[in-house]
Amino acid sequence: xxxxxxxxxxxxxxxxxxxxxxxxxxxxxxxxxxxxxxxxxxxxxxxxxxxxxxxxxxxxxxxxxxxxxxxxxxxxxxxxxxxxxxxxxxxxxxxxxxxxxxxxxxxxxxxxxxxxxxxxxxxxxxxxxxxxxxxxxxxxxxxxxxxxxxxxxxxxxxxxxxxxxxxxxxxxxxxxxxxxxxxxxxxxxxxxxxxxxxxxx
Numbered sequence: 001x002x003x004x005x006x007x008x009x010x011x012x013x014x015x016x017x018x019x020x021x022x023x024x025x026x027x028x029x030x031x032x033x034x035x036x037x038x039x040x041x042x043x044x045x046x047x048x049x050x051x052x053x054x055x056x057x058x059x060x061x062x063x064x065x066x067x068x069x070x071x072x073x074x075x076x077x078x079x080x081x082x083x084x085x086x087x088x089x090x091x092x093x094x095x096x097x098x099x100x101x102x103x104x105x106x107x108x109x110x111x112x113x114x115x116x117x118x119x120x121x122x123x124x125x126x127x128x129x130x131x132x133x134x135x136x137x138x139x140x141x142x143x144x145x146x147x148x149x150x151x152x153x154x155x156x157x158x159x160x161x162x163x164x165x166x167x168x169x170x171x172x173x174x175x176x177x178x179x180x181x182x183x184x185x186x187x188x189x190x191x192x193x194x195x196x197x198x199x200x201x
Contacts, residue, residue: 010063010064010067011067011071011081014064014067014068014071015071015074018071018072018075024068027068027072028072029069029072029073032065032068032069032072035065036062036065036069039058039061039062039064039065040062042058042061043055043058043059043061043062044190045058046058048190048191048194066084067081070083070084094124094128095120095121095124095125096117096121097120097124098112098117098120134151134154134155135151135154138150138151138154143186144171145171145175145185145186145189146185146186148171148172148175148185149175149178149179149184149185149186152175152176152179153179160172160173160176161173
């Protein structure tokens with residue numbers, strides 16, 4: 001089987017399901033939204049468990065959701081699976097000029113630090129999509145710790161509460177502390193909860 005053939009087969013299978021399966025045919029972007037969220041959560045669980053085989057399976061389920069949404073959109077003429085792949089490939093090339101740019105050289109990207117690469121990415125992103133405010137583009141449905149981290153990344157000099165008795169304020173201070181230490185607070189809390197869950201549950 002040639003490389004990439006399974007991806008083409010999956011697209012064909014998804015289109016056939018839309019034609020021939022009553023349940024698949026009646027789905028919409030909105031009805032599928034919960035499954036996208038569930039599959040992403042299950043992939044995170046596999047990462048937390050360090051189970052690569054399970055992760056591979058869950059990434060397949062997540063990929064199915066991408067294909068499903070793309071085929072639904074394809075039917076209405078909104079966009080196609082090729083549009084999705086082409087769009088993300090072009091974005092990756094634009095936002096990684098140290099690798100794909102005209103001046104990129106073999107080994108040249110290694111001269112940059114990860115922080116410098118991230119800063120360039122953010123600059124290019126800002127030029128492509130200027131923000132109306134520091135919070136523009138942050139999904140309000142993010143988990144609370146991740147939402148707080150994103151806001152603090154956008155407004156690193158924003159005043160923070162001090163010596164507050166409010167639990168929310170104290171949690172925000174902990175997120176700021178985690179950010180300063182280079183720790184992902186969402187992942188740190190997930191790891192802490194996992195340590196509290198008895199084996200086998």
